[in-house]
Amino acid sequence: MKREEALAIVRKQLKEQRYVHTVGVMETAIELAKLYGADVQKAELAAIFHDYAKFRTKEEMKRIIVEQQMPQDLLAYSPELWHAPVGAYLVQTEVGIQDEEILQAIRYHTSGRPNMTLLEKIVYIADYIEPNRSFPGVDEVRALAREHLDHALFRALQNTIQFLMDKREPIYPDTFHTYNDIAKKLK
Ligand code: GDP
Ligand code: FE
Numbered sequence: 421m422k423r424e425e426a427l428a429i430v431r432k433q434l435k436e437q438r439y440v441h442t443v444g445v446m447e448t449a450i451e452l453a454k455l456y457g458a459d460v461q462k463a464e465l466a467a468i469f470h471d472y473a474k475f476r477t478k479e480e481m482k483r484i485i486v487e488q489q490m491p492q493d494l495l496a497y498s499p500e501l502w503h504a505p506v507g508a509y510l511v512q513t514e515v516g517i518q519d520e521e522i523l524q525a526i527r528y529h530t531s532g533r534p535n536m537t538l539l540e541k542i543v544y545i546a547d548y549i550e551p552n553r554s555f556p557g558v559d560e561v562r563a564l565a566r567e568h569l570d571h572a573l574f575r576a577l578q579n580t581i582q583f584l585m586d587k588r589e590p591i592y593p594d595t596f597h598t599y600n601d602i603a604k605k606l607k
């Protein structure tokens with residue numbers, strides 16, 4: 421699928437600000453894919469569709485998680501986590517993208533997972549550092565992303581977990597599992 425076609429499809433699903441974010445993720449993912457030797461076209465498509473399900477209702481997302489037998493523990497955690505796996509499903513069924521690597525990058529862009537592929541890491545980090553993001557610590561991860569992808573991933577997870585803990589938010593086990601996986605590998 422061509423970039424313009426993909427962007428037109430996703431634009432209808434998103435509010436303007438989220439669409440601008442998506443274009444930022446796309447540009448950043450392409451840059452990182454070139455830098456680290458990943459498939460640039462897959463990075464582009466995964467980034468364009470990563471937040472496809474962001475504005476679906478909680479009811480619809482919940483129904484899909486149950487009906488499609490996704491990990492049911494998702495339902496015990498923040499609905500913020502749901503658009504990632506539900507997005508992978510809808511991008512496959514509504515848009516018709518069948519490439520499993522792209523779908524996995526969408527599926528794991530919020531929590532991450534142990535043993536992430538290069539493409540999954542690129543989308544996860546591009547989502548975190550795209551130019552429209554501004555929060556404490558983002559510039560450090562931007563710099564790390566151009567030097568060492570796993571260091572950037574580790575810092576982003578560290579920041580996210582710390583941020584959630586400061587808000588007394590429950591943390592989804594996969595988020596911790598991803599953190600632990602990278603922490604062990606960086607030892
Ligand atoms: P976005 O869709 O571009 O805004 O970014 P993400 O998909 O990466 O994250 C969506 C939201 O999920 C963010 O507000 C994160 O802080 C939140 N989030 C990520 N991991 C967890 C988690 O383990 N638990 C909870 N409660 N929220 C999380
Ligand atoms: Fe997201």
Ligand code: FE
Nearest residue numbers: 529530547548
């Ligand atoms: Fe993210």
Ligand code: FE
Nearest residue numbers: 441470471547
């Ligand atoms: Fe996003």
